Amino acid sequence: GAGVSQSPRYKVAKRGQDVALRCDPISGHVSLFWYQQALGQGPEFLTYFQNEAQLDKSGLPSDRFFAERPEGSVSTLKIQRTQQEDSAVYLCASSLRWTGPGETQYFGPGTRLLVL
Amino acid sequence: AQKITQTQPGMFVQEKEAVTLDCTYDTSDPSYGLFWYKQPSSGEMIFLIYQGSYDQQNATEGRYSLNFQKARKSANLVISASQLGDSAMYFCAMREGPGGYQKVTFGTGTKLQVIP
Numbered sequence: 001g002a003g004v005s006q007s008p009r010y011k012v013a014k015r016g017q018d019v020a021l022r023c024d025p026i027s028g029h030v031s032l033f034w035y036q037q038a039l040g041q042g043p044e045f046l047t048y049f050q051n052e053a054q055l056d057k058s059g060l061p062s063d064r065f066f067a068e069r070p071e072g073s074v075s076t077l078k079i080q081r082t083q084q085e086d087s088a089v090y091l092c093a094s095s096l097r098w099t100g101p102g103e104t105q106y107f108g109p110g111t112r113l114l115v116l
Numbered sequence: 117a118q119k120i121t122q123t124q125p126g127m128f129v130q131e132k133e134a135v136t137l138d139c140t141y142d143t144s145d146p147s148y149g150l151f152w153y154k155q156p157s158s159g160e161m162i163f164l165i166y167q168g169s170y171d172q173q174n175a176t177e178g179r180y181s182l183n184f185q186k187a188r189k190s191a192n193l194v195i196s197a198s199q200l201g202d203s204a205m206y207f208c209a210m211r212e213g214p215g216g217y218q219k220v221t222f223g224t225g226t227k228l229q230v231i232p
Contacts (some may be wrong), residue, residue: 033220042120042207042222043161056219089159102149102168103211105220107161 002026004108006092012114013082021077021111025094032075033105034067035091043091049075050098082115089113119143120208120223127228129198136183137193137226139208148212150191151220152182155205164206167191198230 005024013019025032031050035043036059045059051072060067064083069075079086089112093105121140129135141150152164167175167182175182183192195202208223 040224042209042224045219045221048219059219091161093161102166104151104163104166106163107153109158109160112159 006108010112018080023075023092029094031095033093037089087115119221122223124226134196139191145212151209152193153207203230
């Protein structure tokens, strides 16, 4: 079946440019997560949606980062006025339900963002 | 303090041999889940195995098993009969809480290289 998809797979942006990264979760999955993965590091949590509600955005590094999931399915992570330190892989994950420590997250292939 | 610690930045293993990847965790929550993910060079995070804090038996999934030692707060991944395709980054991760709060914390990863 279809997994989590993300687009674009690669994005090169000039410093100061705005970017939008898209995530299509697995159909029917309630929970959606965004992570940022710097080179050589593990993913770092950015934000979490339960359906269309953004329940946790504590990991967003600055107010230049904004995420939405207006209809509870597709999500967009927007970065305004990109800086070089925003260069990373942005991973999206979804899970079927919203409860339980055992709920498995399924990841997309990521978007590699390079800010020049 | 680090919630997830992976002390082996890199590991080598001979093809067909078994290998253990170390993971220790830190939490005061009695209900938590531990995960291992594989990340090949393509970038996608692939779920391997899950262990719940209340599970009495160690989790196994095919060639993967999780050596869960609760008192020592360790959750080592054992890969038996290594294959060349096992070469990848491996991340240990933890989700805390009985439900609702979904943030997952990842370790810094271990790069495994399988030698023919």
